[in-house]
Amino acid sequence: MRLGANTYVGGALVGLALSVAILAPWIALYDPVMDANLMNAELPPSREFPFGTDAQGRDIFSRIVYGSRISLTVGIVSQMCNSLIGVTLGLTAGFWGGWWDDLVSGLTNLMLAIPSLVFALAIMAILGPGLLSLVIALGLTAWSYSCRIARAQVLSLKSQGYIQAARILGYGDLRIMFTQVLPNILGPLIVIATLGMGGAILSEAALSFLGLGIRPPFPSWGSMLSEARDTIRSAPWLSVFPGLAIFFTVLGLNLLGDGLRDVLDPQSTTRRA
Amino acid sequence: MSSPLLAVRDLNIALKGGGGIHSAVEDVSFEIGRGEAFGLVGESGCGKSITALAVMGLLRRPLSLGGGRILLDGQEIQNASAAEMRRLRGSRIAMIFQEPMTALNPLSPVGRQIAEMFVLHQGTGWTEAMDRAEDALRQVRVPSPERRIKDYPHQLSGGMRQRVMIAIALACGPDLLIADEPTTALDVTVQSEIIDLMAELCAAKGTAILMISHDLGLVANMCRRVAVMYAGRIVEAQPAQAIFATPRHPYTRGLVDSLPRLGERAKRGRQRLREIAGVVPSIAAYPAGCRFNPRCSAVTDICRTTAPAITPLPADGLVRCHHHG
Amino acid sequence: MAEPLLTLQDLAVHFQVGSAFGGGVRTLKAVDGVDLDVAPGECLGLVGESGCGKSTLALSIMGLVPPTRGQVRLNGHELSKRERMATARTVQMVFQDPYASLNPRQTVRRTLADPLRLHGIANRTEVDHRVMDMLAKVGLRPDHADRYPHEFSGGQRQRIGIARALILQPKLVICDEPVSALDVSIRAQIINLLLELKDELGLAYIMISHDLGVVEHVSDRVAVMYLGRIVEQGGWQEIFEDPRHPYTRALIAAIPDPFHRADAFAKRAKAHGEIASALDPPAGCHFNPRCPLKADRCVSEVPLLEPVATGHRAACHFRERTA
Numbered sequence: 069m070r071l072g073a074n075t076y077v078g079g080a081l082v083g084l085a086l087s088v089a090i091l092a093p094w095i096a097l098y099d100p101v102m103d104a105n106l107m108n109a110e111l112p113p114s115r116e117f118p119f120g121t122d123a124q125g126r127d128i129f130s131r132i133v134y135g136s137r138i139s140l141t142v143g144i145v146s147q148m149c150n151s152l153i154g155v156t157l158g159l160t161a162g163f164w165g166g167w168w169d170d171l172v173s174g175l176t177n178l179m180l181a182i183p184s185l186v187f188a189l190a191i192m193a194i195l196g197p198g199l200l201s202l203v204i205a206l207g208l209t210a211w212s213y214s215c216r217i218a219r220a221q222v223l224s225l226k227s228q229g230y231i232q233a234a235r236i237l238g239y240g241d242l243r244i245m246f247t248q249v250l251p252n253i254l255g256p257l258i259v260i261a262t263l264g265m266g267g268a269i270l271s272e273a274a275l276s277f278l279g280l281g282i283r284p285p286f287p288s289w290g291s292m293l294s295e296a297r298d299t300i301r302s303a304p305w306l307s308v309f310p311g312l313a314i315f316f317t318v319l320g321l322n323l324l325g326d327g328l329r330d331v332l333d334p335q336s337t338t339r340r341a
Numbered sequence: 342m343s344s345p346l347l348a349v350r351d352l353n354i355a356l357k358g359g360g361g362i363h364s365a366v367e368d369v370s371f372e373i374g375r376g377e378a379f380g381l382v383g384e385s386g387c388g389k390s391i392t393a394l395a396v397m398g399l400l401r402r403p404l405s406l407g408g409g410r411i412l413l414d415g416q417e418i419q420n421a422s423a424a425e426m427r428r429l430r431g432s433r434i435a436m437i438f439q440e441p442m443t444a445l446n447p448l449s450p451v452g453r454q455i456a457e458m459f460v461l462h463q464g465t466g467w468t469e470a471m472d473r474a475e476d477a478l479r480q481v482r483v484p485s486p487e488r489r490i491k492d493y494p495h496q497l498s499g500g501m502r503q504r505v506m507i508a509i510a511l512a513c514g515p516d517l518l519i520a521d522e523p524t525t526a527l528d529v530t531v532q533s534e535i536i537d538l539m540a541e542l543c544a545a546k547g548t549a550i551l552m553i554s555h556d557l558g559l560v561a562n563m564c565r566r567v568a569v570m571y572a573g574r575i576v577e578a579q580p581a582q583a584i585f586a587t588p589r590h591p592y593t594r595g596l597v598d599s600l601p602r603l604g605e606r607a608k609r610g611r612q613r614l615r616e617i618a619g620v621v622p623s624i625a626a627y628p629a630g631c632r633f634n635p636r637c638s639a640v641t642d643i644c645r646t647t648a649p650a651i652t653p654l655p656a657d658g659l660v661r662c663h664h665h666g
Numbered sequence: 667m668a669e670p671l672l673t674l675q676d677l678a679v680h681f682q683v684g685s686a687f688g689g690g691v692r693t694l695k696a697v698d699g700v701d702l703d704v705a706p707g708e709c710l711g712l713v714g715e716s717g718c719g720k721s722t723l724a725l726s727i728m729g730l731v732p733p734t735r736g737q738v739r740l741n742g743h744e745l746s747k748r749e750r751m752a753t754a755r756t757v758q759m760v761f762q763d764p765y766a767s768l769n770p771r772q773t774v775r776r777t778l779a780d781p782l783r784l785h786g787i788a789n790r791t792e793v794d795h796r797v798m799d800m801l802a803k804v805g806l807r808p809d810h811a812d813r814y815p816h817e818f819s820g821g822q823r824q825r826i827g828i829a830r831a832l833i834l835q836p837k838l839v840i841c842d843e844p845v846s847a848l849d850v851s852i853r854a855q856i857i858n859l860l861l862e863l864k865d866e867l868g869l870a871y872i873m874i875s876h877d878l879g880v881v882e883h884v885s886d887r888v889a890v891m892y893l894g895r896i897v898e899q900g901g902w903q904e905i906f907e908d909p910r911h912p913y914t915r916a917l918i919a920a921i922p923d924p925f926h927r928a929d930a931f932a933k934r935a936k937a938h939g940e941i942a943s944a945l946d947p948p949a950g951c952h953f954n955p956r957c958p959l960k961a962d963r964c965v966s967e968v969p970l971l972e973p974v975a976t977g978h979r980a981a982c983h984f985r986e987r988t989a
Contacts (some may be wrong), residue, residue, distance in 0.1 A: 158932060211972075224687040227826075228766045228767070228942060229761040229762075229763055229767025229768075230764045230766070230767050230768055232730070232759075232761070232767075233729060233759065233761065233827075233830060233831075234755075234769075235728075236728050236730070236754060236759050236782065237754050237758075237781040237830070237834065238750055238751045238754035238755075238781070238784060238785065239781075243784075247780070248769055251769075251771040251772075252769070252770065252771055266738065346965065370960065371913075374942070377753035384849040384851060385849060389832070395954075415936045419834065421874045438872065484939075486727075498941075500940045501940065508697055514903070528716050528876070528941060529715060529876050529878075529917060529921070530715060530916050530936075530937045531715075531919045531940060533919070533920035533922070533936060534936070534937075534938065536922075537936075543872070546866060555849075555850050556850075557850075558922040558923075559922040561922070562923060563922075566893070592851070594849060595934075596850060596851060599853065599854035600850070600853065600854065600879060601879040601880055601882065601883035602879055603879050603882055603906065603918070603921055604876055604906070605883075606882055606883055606902070607906065607907060608944070609904060611883065612787035613858055614854040614857055614858050614862075614883070615854065616854045616855045616858060617851040617855075618850065618855075619899075620819040620821060620822070621818075621849050621852070636851075666684075
């Protein structure tokens, strides 16, 4: 099977971000929180501090390395919540139809009509800042895409002979949904999930930027951007490097998502006996 | 005898893909006389439809003309420019497809789509063209054409849509009508009516037909001569009745024998159907020698190594088999 | 006569189509008062064109579409009182399209083994044994078991579809156009296979097809359906040698006859015009707008399915007229 170069680039970027997050203690040069030293405040990139230092004299490189843990955790966990909610709702709505479908479709449209960030903001306002609230807020507000895709896929599969055959063989609804339908719609759902992770990382950045995300002094890419707001002219490295980290991770996820779209097509594997 | 209306000589069509170039159609030759109905029969993937596309000048990537000549009235058209082919299509060669819904414009009333042919190819004004479109609908026996003319394709049944397609195809009195599985999507009782209509109109207008189908019986019923294709080659051509009565190629014989024919059981009781063994080869895996050899019951060594040459039969017939008997 | 395996009594399946907003709800009478039975080991040919209701009829026998009126009895049990799992072990189905009817993500083994486990056969060796046995019965090799559907040709896929239908050892198999999506040179293989399995396993079939050649070849009895109603039924010989309903004659006349042996018959018997919509069927006999024998009575009065000979019934006011 041939993969586009984009998929490899995307996979490499995502792989890099993941390894940085896992290996953070070994990669980081300094402690991201404790090694503050006002003598070193706002130093430009140098051999000693590759990405420069912030207003408290902490090493930006180390903070980005540790920040990847938070960004990726938020991205992956919240998107898993979204996928779980969206796929469950979409699968059952498409399969059963009727009033349940009407209800789910209505809810989906409602969610799509309100910007999910506004929704997340409201939830954050109630729960207060913090990692757990971030995951909850972002994990409950962006499931409408997975839901729509799942529902549309189920509708197009429902009339296929093998679904009918499963009913005739005595399979129950849940068994049909999980053994016959779900494996055949997984491809586009994984693509959506990958793209959604990028979205969640951006949302985390936005919420942290607005001061609703991760509480200082712990670093997340968004909160680092937020803190760099005032010094964007005098010390641009404070905002450029976290910005680039977000940019490359999200780019990687999007490229990977697009690439997977082609890979996960069941017909693209070997043909004929 | 004067030159035939359409002559296809040694047509080769190449298919690029799957990491190589395959021969989708190989050395296909046939002639169709003026007003003659000619049938091209074969299974899916045998190359019959792309042969028709080649005649229409509609081969697109990954298909390309690999060689051979196509002559319309003695003039080569295989290298004609796109503009020349556009002029030919519709005015001299017309085509109807299996699924009329995909060939009709869903956003335009059917009357307009017929009238367009007169405007486009004969420079008629729209008012006159619409009148002639109504006549054309009447000719294909669409009931109350004055009302139907304003209908959109989705408002018509499958059979009615195919009638509209026939009206469009025959609007400018083409010399040749190519019909690619024109009734496969229709019900049997509607199918026989459409076939009758097509045959009748073409006979009245002197239009020749190239009928393409997987249904040997249907084609033999309508056409004077029939050619059978298998895996990209014509394996046999004979007058329609002879192909049923005395099929010469094992594949044709297999087809004729394998299908339960109405009335057989009453005469002879239920006999086990004679099967053609094996599966239809895919284009990337055509066997060497005679392409039918892995499925043939009369296979010998030479069949596996050497492609059989064409043996002429009486009445412009041919067979491509080492053991035609 | 033995107790019938399947009995349909005045079966009707109506659907409400359209919405309450604009246009209003209309009733589609997909199946409209069908009486039919199938004896064990018998093959009933069910003939009809699109919209005649044969697919709905099949689904309601399987219990997937509830009847609006009438009864479906299988082994003497009424549909509403039937247990789903028991139904699955009694009646199964072979589908038309061998490409859409197999799950592309399941190996052949899983497709055949899962139903067995679902129906309580837990012993691994027995499951394996039955899967392999079934593969052999439908003419597939043991090493085919671990392949995916896309690795097979259309004919082989249909064999897998047949194996799936037979794995629970049903008594009745509904074959819905089992060969019409296959290449012509493959059809005879599948028809022969179905007939062999019928004899070997003592199966009853309902063979749904529009191909009269196939129906005549395989059927013991034949029923002809038009717009939701059975218009003629009888032994295969009576239906094909002495058809009494003009629609049956039209179907026979529509078969291409390369030797033009029966031209005169074909001219007289061919139907004209199109099949009406099942949403808006003609009054009286549904076939009347296309019928060469049409009289006033055909519009005002619905003809009942009445006997012309033993076991041969036709729903035509002029059933006594022979062609």
